[in-house]
Amino acid sequence: MTSVDQRIPGTRGEHSASACRASRHTRVQHLVTADEHSLGDLELLLTTLPFCATGRIFIEVPDAGWIAEVEAPPRMVVTWLDRSARSGAPGTGRSCAAGAALTRAVTAWADEMMCDEDDRTQVDLLGGFLGTADIADHLTERLGVAPERIRTPERFGIFADR
Template identity: 45%
Template sequence: MYIIASDATIVSRAAGRVLIAGTEASLDEIRAIVATLTEKARGQVFIEVPSAEHVDPIATPECVTVTWLPRDARSGDMGSGLACAPGQAVGRAVRAWVGEMSTGDAEIDGDAVCVWVGRDVPNDFATV
């Protein structure tokens, strides 16, 4: 089960796993949300940035992983030859994470995942 969070308070109170995602446009919000997590938090943070030069490490609880996604090191749609558009890499990363971490069976999946996604991620992302 997924709980869609609209603000940091909901994420900080999450009893299960967390999934936080956005681009450089929401980096300040992501940092603020991560700062509210308890040491018992576990989950994933995806941050898409223009290039590796924009990576600026974030301190997280021990069981929360941050993955930086530099756009200039990724392609757009497969086979298109296009560059990665803003929000595209983070959308793919979240879809892949959800696919790996969820079976669709609440008994097998265990606790709920609290999800916060930056407004800068394209609307088609909601299909996850």
């Protein structure tokens, strides 16, 4: 049995199927992003989430051929973002650049869902550098999310100073 304290800051007690069913069980929402290059990392991350995890998973891919079933906790919603079916910046006539669909979708979702002062959403950004950096900036600068609640690939150095 895994203690919730190890995975979700601010919660207490043992994590088990019976604990998940309890009405007093604290659930922390999760926001997870990925792209076609980080699908393996996404699969690994999803195996570490508790069965009762809630939240949203956004996955940006080049085209619909990449869309497949994802083994996620049942209370998590998976949204696939097909770049080939999206446009670039309005008025440019360009196609959607890598990371753009992910950034637009995640920032819009976060603006709506992470607006409470006591929000404790745990964020895992696994997509490419540009989208990840834009999303991290939006979350920290516009929404005031503490950098400690956001995990990004170490190689990006986004929160290297924490």
